[in-house]
Amino acid sequence: MALTLIRDPRTTTPDGAERIDFGAFERMGRELAHLRDEVPAKSEEFEDALDEIVDFQREDGSFSLVSDYRIESDSRVEYVYRPSYACCQILVKAVLSGSEGLVNGIDEFLDALRRGLAFCCGRSLAGHGYESERQQVEDLRNFMSAGYLRLAHARPGLCPEFDEMVHGIVAGYERRLRDCATVFGFGTDLTLGMSDVVEAFGGDGRVAVFVYGTLMEGASRAGALEGCAHLGSARLDGHALYDLGEFPGIRPSDDGGCVLGELRLVDARHLDELDRIEGSGRLFDRAPVDVVVAGATRTFTRRAFAYVYRGEVAPWRRVPEALQPWTRTVSLRRTHVWYVAYGSCLLRERFMRYLAGGVCADNGREYEPCSDPTPPVCDVPFIIGHSVYFGNRSRSWGGAGAAFLDVDHDGIAHGRAYLITREQYEWVRNKEGRSADWYGREVNLGSLAGIPAVTFTSEKPRPSNAPSAAYLDVVRRGMEEAYPALGRDVVSELLLDMCAQRRED
Known part of the structure; x- marks a missing residue:
């Protein structure tokens, strides 16, 4: 494919009118990219193209495809500057390769390159408009691929203004990476490209990433962040x-919620792998956030990226802060259950008599402590999909009724879930009574944070009996x-509804 460069290409329409030949612009762009990226420097095709490029250069140093620069900004980028970038990149490639075409005229080619680089400043x-930053990263990477870094080392001072411009751009990228300010209009994410550029120039191209799930140390995918x-x-x-x-996900919250995790510094290679693992742009969005970091000597706030879940989430899937970080949640799944209370144990002080022992002030009864008197890890409200009624005759409450769950019918009850060990749960069951007439029937109410939520009620409906005051x-x-x-x-109304519930043998 022989390179043919034409300035102000025109074509004639079937009716004899003359107009700009945009097809020629596209053809020349493809030919220049082909020479830069694919054609070997020591080939006849490449050698022939060098003379064409040098002869095409204008006095101002450009390799513009148009004569008049008084055109729209986007056209000026496409037809003046980017062709000039491409021609300079080809000349860089030629100078570094020692192409035969340069043997007798190296000074001529170096002068053409110097003037071209000066124009590129x-x-x-x-680039233009919302494509500005993306095109800048693309064109700078093309210069790097052509060998600009090697050229700057081999021939320092060839074009000082170009070197200064490039180092300014790279320094700006490094600041943007530090501030996670690498996502531009219409969601153009240039993090990876900027990181590659900065690292190639010997700078710190790493970005801070807040991880909160399977990527944490000790979790299943921690290996993805090795190093x-x-x-x-x-x-x-x-x-x-x-x-x-x-795995978990995070979503914005306006109720004072927080997420516990770790902050890592991630280079371009690892970030690319994280984007793949997290399905960035599909399952999760990599978004800039501010995190509070507990460092070795001080606490500070740092801008970082976090992978935010794109889908909808059910409220009951929320993981309380007391169960975080996620590695703790996973560990608790092996040892703990949620005991869902719906009667007198709704009151934490009353429930703690089962675990810690002591006298319950409300009924005067003394309870022996559990072998593990540790308080619950946490407790959360838990809406139960069944109603509560009062029945039987409880000796602990003067022969009045106690609360039972009507699992044979749908309804609503306001419960409270305590996260306790499985040993503590079995102790509570024993204290409540495992007989068929009391609490012999275990009820699975689903799960919270992957931890089973359970309670118990009678095996069959019990005779209704009003509770004591x-x-x-x-x-x-x-x-x-x-x-x-x-x-x-509202609570008083809910209690009236509970007292109105009736179940019989």
């Missing part, structure tokens, strides 16, 4: 962590404690 390699610096434990405010099954007061206080936003009036 006119726009700092920037990446660890900056410390970190907290991301304004977001919430959700259990998505085998003391028992009902404990339930009320527990509900107000677990659901402070409901308010006393």
Whole structure:
């Protein structure tokens, strides 16, 4: 493919009118890219093209495809500057290769390259409009591929203004990477390209990445970050962590939520791998966030990237902060369960008598402690899809009724889930009574953060019996404690509905 460069290409339409030949512009662009990227420097095709390029250069140093620069900015980029960049890149390739065509005229070619590089400084390699930054990265990488770094080392001072411009661009990229300011209009993400450029120039092309799930140290995909610096434990405010099954995801939150994780410094190669693992742009978006880092000597705020889940999440999949980071959540799955209370144990103080032992102030009964009296890891509100009724005659509450769950019918009950060990759960079951007439039937209520949520009720419906005032007061206080936003009036209405429920043998 012989290179033919034409300035101001024109064509004639069938009706005899003359117009700009845009097809010729595209052809010349393809030919220049072909020479730069594919044609060997020591080939006849390449040698012939060098003379064509040098002869085509204008007095101002450009290799413009148009004579008049008074055109729209986007056209000036495409038909004046980018052809000039491509011709200079080809000349760089030629000078470094020692092409035969340069043997008798190296000074001529070096002068053409010097003048061309000086012209290329006119726009700092920037493109046009929203493509400006992307084209700049692309053109700078093309210069690097052609061998600009080797040329700058072999022939220092060939074009000082070009060298200064390039180092300024690279320094700007390094700042942008540090600030995670590498995503531009219409979602153009130039992080990887800028990182490649900075690293090629010997700078720090790493970006900070907040990891909170399977990429954390000790987790299943930690190997993907092998060799990446660890900056410390970190907290991301304004977001919430959700259990998505085998891995978690985060979503923005306006309720004061936070996510616990780690901050890592990641180079271009590792970041590319992370984007692939996280399905960046499909399953997750890599977004800039501000995280609080607990460093070895101080706490500081750092701009970082985090992979934010793109899909919708159910509220019940949210992972409480007390269970974080995710590695702790995974560990708790092996040892803990959520015990979902819906009666007197809605009140935390009452529930703690089962674990810690001691006298319950509300019924005067003394309880022996569990062998593991540790308080629950945390507790959360838990809406149960069944209603509660009062039945049987409880000796602990003066023969009045106790709460039972009506699992044979749908309904709504406001429960409270305590995260306790499996040993503690079995202890609570024993204390509540495992007989068929009391709490012999275990009920699976799903899971939270991948940890089973369970409770218990009678195997068959029990005769209705009203609760004592003391028992009902404990339930009320527990509900107000677990659901402070409901308010006393709403809680009172909910208790009236519970008392109205009736079940018989």
